[in-house]
Amino acid sequence: MQMLHVFRNTPHGREELLQTAQFCKTMQASPVVYIPEFTKFLLYLDNDVVQVDLDKTFLRSPGTAREHVEEIMAEMDVDNWRFFVPRHFSTPFLPDVPVGFHFMGCPHTIADLRSKAGAGYIGPRIRRILASAAFPLLLFSPVFKPFTRIAVMFGGKANAATALRLAVRLHRLSGLPISMYTAEEGRRSRKYYEKLLSKNALTGVFAQSVSDWQIFPRKEFVENLYRIPHDALVVMGAYGHGTIRQLLMGSTVEIIQAHLPNNLLIAGPHYRGLA
Amino acid sequence: MAFFSRIKQWLGRIFPQGPAGEDRLLLILFGAVVGICSGLAAVALNTSLHGMESFFGQYRYNWWSFLLPGIGAALSSIFLEKIIREGAGHGVPEVIYSVSRHGGLLRMRSTFSRLVSSSLTIGSGGSAGPEAPVVMSGSAIGANIAKAFSLNERHRIALVGCGSAGAVAGIFNAPIAGLVFTIEVIVGEWTALHIVPVAVASVSGAQISRILQGNQIPFTHLHFDVDVITTVAAAGLAVVTAGACILLTRMMRTSHQLAGKVPVPLWTRAAMGGMAVGIIGLFLPQVLGEGYHVIREMVEGSFGGGFSMVLILMLAKILATSLTLGWGGSGGIFAPCLVIGSFAGLMFHRGVDAVLPGFLSVNEGAFALLGMAGMISGMLQAPLTGIFLIVEVTGGYETILPLILVSVISSTVSHAFEPSSFYFRDLVEKGHYLRPRTDAKVLADLRVSEVLEKDCASVPKNMLLGDFLKVVQQSRRNYFPVIDENTGEFAGMIHLDDIRPYLFDNLLHDTVFLEQIMAADTETVDIDDELSDALDWMDASGAYSMPVVSNRRFVGMVSKATLLDRYRKELMLQTTE
Amino acid sequence: MQLSLEELAGCLDTHPDIVLRWIRQGRIPVKRRQDICVFNPEVLEKWAAVNHVSFTPPEKKTRPLLEEKPSGLARAIEKGGIYYDIPGETVSDVLRSAVERMESVAGRRLKDLLLEKLLDRENMMSTGIGSGAAVPHPRSPVRHEADGQPEEQMAVCFLSSPVDWQAVDNKPVFVLFIIVAPTAREHLHLLSRISYCMRDNAFRDLIAGRPDPEDLFAAVSGYDSRLDAGTA
Structure with missing residues (x-):
């Protein structure tokens, strides 16, 4: 398993790489570090090509970048990592980054969060990557803090199962305990979600892996986010909603992103499981 | 997205699939739509080109008029790089690249970016033509329509071709040239699956341009007596x-x-x-x-x-x-x-x-x-x-x-x-010229992971030769990856042919460790390397297989035997119509 | 029809990644919803025929012949039986009385055929493997048109008195391990196992003492499980 990390040689970038390193170490994945030479690259996904525009900070002090990466990896005691050097270019200034990775770390500028951090805004680019990528994205926290448990957001018809499957997979890889959080929407009660579990053949997995399940009303969603432990990796699914609905209410991902400082791992509808 | 997939479902009901699951009828319809859109793009470029020309034309007779092409080119470059952030190349090679490597995926922004930038360059006096920009736009229109309807790569490539054909047909009022250029240069595959929708797109692109601009032949001439x-x-x-x-x-x-x-x-x-x-x-x-x-x-x-x-x-x-x-x-x-x-x-x-x-x-x-x-x-x-x-x-x-x-x-x-x-x-x-039905294309399509053989038992490097013989007894293979048991890293390979002389010497069984007889400097291939590179190496060294090592961990083997099997299947699949 | 990606790859006898790519490229009439492949089996079958791809529809799919592990020594001996006090002075006498005693080779014609083949083999070269043991066996599987062929088995026959078998070490033979197997592979398997046992001093001592069936089974099962686990 490999995780793509786009490195920037700044203190923020260091925090991001530390998070990738810890994630990979915990999940037995190997980081693949890309030190960009251009401010943009292309991801050719299954049915979409996404151009990722980086800001100038990613090109800062290229002389020390490799050295810094090596230092951070040594500090985190991660040895199975490597650099990624793009082999194909769509145009001379536009490298292609392959998409055969199992995770991708998502710096804030890709997420376009710096400008709208307060509003809980997931950039359209992230949305598009999520919409067609087979790998989940790890959204970084501003500062590195090791997570010691997994919190899975079990809600939404299609997202719930995806998120739980991913969480269980991570649980098996890392041995970290899972707690599950569900916001009751409308008339959907605990029964409904139990049915959802059995419909997706997840009842057994749930019993084995999930240590605690908290259900709270959707109306108090934001208030109840306090229940999620500060040292948890939050796992959730994201499904493409209609544009209008998004404008009206904002997606759950955005609410969570806005209110939780935790690391956030998001799987899109094409997430294929970890082979 | 849901909207488009609903339309697709609905269309799929009207237009039945062919016997082998081909959506040819559907593709003709899409071809016409793409042709119309790219024809419109061609007309738009033509109009804006004329607009720019007359705008810059009024300054043409000033002494500083030599600055105009410079200003135009600078504006077009700023527009492409800073505003659209296109990372632009020439245009047509990008389309061919995307058709070769990525099933014709093109960015949304490419549908219009070149129209603006090229009308700035050309309109201000730069010496260039409108066809590459319009081909880029048309192709990107085709690609993005295909994307919206989640068409597969073959169909998407056909629509990219439709876009380019409609664009060329529209800008030159030359439907046959649009068709021929697309097939000869962009798609490179003379099959009915491509020719039919591309021809339809050519027709609709040229038709749109005729409706909007009149049926002009750009360069009329007197009658020539050719002898x-x-x-x-x-x-x-x-x-x-x-x-x-x-x-x-x-x-x-x-x-x-x-x-x-x-x-x-x-x-x-x-x-x-x-x-x-x-x-x-x-x-x-x-x-x-x-x-x-x-x-x-x-x-x-x-x-x-x-x-x-x-x-x-x-x-x-x-x-x-x-x-x-x-x-x-x-x-x-x-x-x-x-x-x-x-x-x-x-x-x-x-x-x-x-x-x-x-x-x-x-x-x-x-x-x-x-x-x-x-x-x-x-x-x-x-x-x-x-x-x-x-x-x-x-x-x-x-x-x-x-x-x-x-x-x-x-x-x-x-x-x-x-x-x-x-x-x-x-x-x-750069090795991106991958025409359909060629060796390079078939090899580029196959991934190392697709021909990977995983049924190889690995052995620790501190194993005694005698113990190794028992592993050999149980195995069906001739190659054994040697692993460093402490770190799990790949250490080298043992090929039975190389160690045959030691196998039957009882004295060595309890005295020799695998580390001493393995080939430590074996060439390896990474899981996301190109298969053609691995094959080149095998050809050069006369080997029939080589280990796949990713992040210093052994993953499996690639061998010419498996490769031939997969390659042949792939070749048959890509060459039967 | 719906199958998972892995199942469909199995039907097409190829790698799931390849199927995934074929779907993406539109080379195969299959649609994908996450990990589920949706297709019309008739269309797919036609496609497979046109493109020379092997396709085994899942319902018709015959279970791949499980790499049948040849059964161990213990099972073969259980089948073949253990016999004591086989009379006879010469090789052919001994073999004749042994074959007569073998219960799992039923029918006159099969017994005659087996004996004939065993004698043929002995005439070629002695099967005495030393330490007082011989492994008489036919050179080719015993088969009779009407009576079929006997199952894989090994008959352990202790002789009433040692017989000169022209063994490799010239020691007289006191025990026979008669191997009957339907295929050459199973034959070799039994042969290699018994010769492995005979190289072990403990087993040779056990055999020399003409052990009870229980003791013999216990010992042989021990070797079996060790060889199966690959730890021996």
Whole structure:
């Protein structure tokens, strides 16, 4: 398993790489570090090509970048990592980054969060990557803090199962305990979600892996986010909603992103499981 | 997304699939839609080009008019790089690259970016043509329509072709040229799956342009009396146009390399190139812009100046084109080629006429026309495109015999000096020129992970030879990866053939560790390496298999045996229609 | 019809990644919803025929012949039986009385055929492997048109008195391990196992003491499980 990390040689970038390193170490994945030479690259996904525009900070002090990466990896005691050097270019200034990775770390500028951090805004680019990528994205926290448990957001018809499957997979890889959080929407009660579990053949997995399940009303969603432990990796699914609905209410991902400082791992509808 | 997939479902119900699950009928419908859209893009470019020309035209007679192409090129570069952030290349090679490697995926922003930037470059006087931008736009329109309906790669490539065909057909009012250019240059696959929708797109693109702009033939001409002498002389002209092609290609390359060495931002570079063109334009205004009016004069036979004047103009146009495109202006090579070609034809006619007065009975306009065909064919090394394009843009079917001759000879001669055409050269150099149904394409499609053999038992490097023999007993393979048991890292390979002499020596069984007899310096391949690289290595070293190692961990083996099996399946799949 | 990606790859006898790519490229009439492949089996079958791809529809799919592990020594001996006090002075006498005693080779004609083949083999070269043991066996599987062929088995026959078998070490033979197997592979398997046992001093001592069936089974099962686990 490999995780793509786009490195920037700044203190923020260091925090991001530390998070990738810890994630990979915990999940037995190997980081693949890309030190960009251009401010943009292309991801050719299954049915979409996404151009990722980086800001100038990613090109800062290229002389020390490799050295810094090596230092951070040594500090985190991660040895199975490597650099990624793009082999194909769509145009001379536009490298292609392959998409055969199992995770991708998502710096804030890709997420376009710096400008709208307060509003809980997931950039359209992230949305598009999520919409067609087979790998989940790890959204970084501003500062590195090791997570010691997994919190899975079990809600939404299609997202719930995806998120739980991913969480269980991570649980098996890392041995970290899972707690599950569900916001009751409308008339959907605990029964409904139990049915959802059995419909997706997840009842057994749930019993084995999930240590605690908290259900709270959707109306108090934001208030109840306090229940999620500060040292948890939050796992959730994201499904493409209609544009209008998004404008009206904002997606759950955005609410969570806005209110939780935790690391956030998001799987899109094409997430294929970890082979 | 849901909206499009619902439409697709609904269409799928109306248009039944073919026996092997082909959506050909559906594809024809999509082809028409894409053709209309890209035809509209062509019309839009044409209109904005004229708008820009008249806007910049009002300053044309000021002393500082030489700045105009510089300003235009700089604006177009700023627009592309800073506003759209396109990371632009020439256009057509990007489309071919995407068709070769990524099933025709193109970015949404490419649907319009080049239209704006090229109308800035060309309208301000830069020496470039509108066809590459419009092909890029059309292809991107096709790709994005395919994306919206989640079509698969084959269909998406067909729609990319539709876009390019509709665009060329629309901009030149030349439906056959659109079809032929697309199949010959963009798609590279002459199969019904592609030809049918592309033809439909060509028709609808040309039709839209006729509805909106009228059915004009760009370069009308007088009637030519083409005789046998003309046909013979065409062979001579072909050599001249081939020479011009080679000169243009090399000038473009040199000027591009030169520009790359200038340590200034891209837009400044473009401005410098444009300014240089503007200075040439002060003396020879004929080289500015797409230059269609010049062609028109030449084809009609009303172009003044002597042999040397035309020669200078031709060289100046070549220089101006390489300055515009090589230094970062945005545009295509078609229109400059047409201009250079007609200069070359005119020059040839006047040269022959000076040496042998009265030998060529036909009007010099006919040679301008033949020169264009020779230049296009030579530059693209696509003779069919040259033939059909010229026949259609001039309506000159009576010149078809010398036209064919000049096209094929010109493209052959320039091929001898420049083995890959202007569009393909970079792609060929980087190994991205992957035509359908070729070995390179099949190999590029197969991934190392797809031919990986995982049933290899690995052995620790501190194992005794005697213990290893028991592993061999249980195994069906000849290759054994050796692992460092402490770190889990790959240490080397043991091939039974290499250690056969030790196998039957009982004394060694308890004294030799695997580490001592393994091949530690084995070449390995990574899981996301290109299969062709692995194959090259196996060929070079005579090996039949090699280990796959990722992040220093052994993953499996690739062997020629499995590869042949998969390769053959893939080849059959890609070549049966 | 719906199958998972892995199942479909199995039907097409190829790698799931390849199927995934074929779907993406539109080379195969299959649609994908996450990991589920949706297709019309008739269309797919036609496609497979046109493109020379092997396709085994899942319902018709015959279970791949499980790499049948040849059964161990213990099972073969259980089948073949253990016999004591086989009379006879010469090789052919001994073999004749042994074959007569073998219960799992039923029918006159099969017994005659087996004996004939065993004698043929002995005439070629002695099967005495030393330490007082011989492994008489037919050179080719015993088969009779009408009576079929006997199952894989090994008959352990202790002789009433040692017989000169012209063994490799010239020691007289006191025990026979008669191997009957339907295929050459199973034959070799049994042969290699018994010769492995006979190289072990403990087993040779056990055999020399003409052990009870229980003891013999226990010992042989021990070797079996060790060899199966690959730890021996």
